[in-house]
Amino acid sequence: MPDTNLPKQSALAAEMRAHAGLFTEKTFDWDAFPASRGFPDLSRAQLRYIGAGGSPKTNDPSTMKAEHFTFSLVNQPVGKFAASHAHEVVEHFLVLQGVLTVGTVWGDEVVEVKLGPKDMLLNKSGRPHGFRNDGVEPVLMQITVGSGTPEMPVHVCHPKDKDLELSRRFGAPSADKIQLLAPDSADWRHQEIAKQVVRHRDRQPQWEKAGFARLTYIGEGGAPASTYSMDMIHLPRGVAIKPYVREVEDVYFVLGGTLTVGWEQNGEVVERRLGERDLMFNPAGRPHYFRNDGVADAQFTMVIGSPKPQPVAFVAA
């Protein structure tokens, strides 16, 4: 017989629970990309928080419905590569672990860039790209596609119909057709890619009066926003922010430390604490706030479902 003395979960608490993506409750999917089946060199795993991203698995019940962008992680083992392809929307790679080599394709020429932890590349829509792990540890990266329902990628150089080694070089027929990104180069291709790359070490923190620092990744001062924007937030221990509302969704994804997130509705407040690689999807119109009552400073990315979000006047609580 059920214990009727147990406190009942409110509708708000249940809704918040359904909008939390907890890393330890999720499973990496080694069969997310059908075009990679039968090609061990293309092996990689996807973990979906919001939407399906580049996978056709749009009916995964453990995944939240995407509004303006998807949100997933990808693990790429040492030595593997993703065949070059293009999308109709923008897509970013934010490296969490390892070193990722991304190649952008210009006919039979390729410009490569190596990204380390907390570095990001925003792929322009229509620009073919592939990625490879030349490092000594698995790459873990966070991928977002700028549409709730992206179309399937169009392959440019895939081992199903091209030479394997050619595909590993993203279609460059020889080594002299590959250049490493030189941000100061006068070559317009390098200039285009340089605008899309954000290196964590080069970011200038902007300190908000409310007591936390913002590093712009996508949006004014970072890579150009087209459908969504993203900041990395550094939240010192003990800092708390009052509730705020947006006209679009915003998502918190914890990179380090712990983060307490609160939601409000008609005087009711519910909270949840997030750890590393946990995520909260805050729907449009929902009053919400964040606080760091953990033992260390916290860092998280904030992805906002608009290229030009209304500025929020954050106020210390």
Ligand SMILES: [Fe+2]
């Ligand atoms: Fe892609």
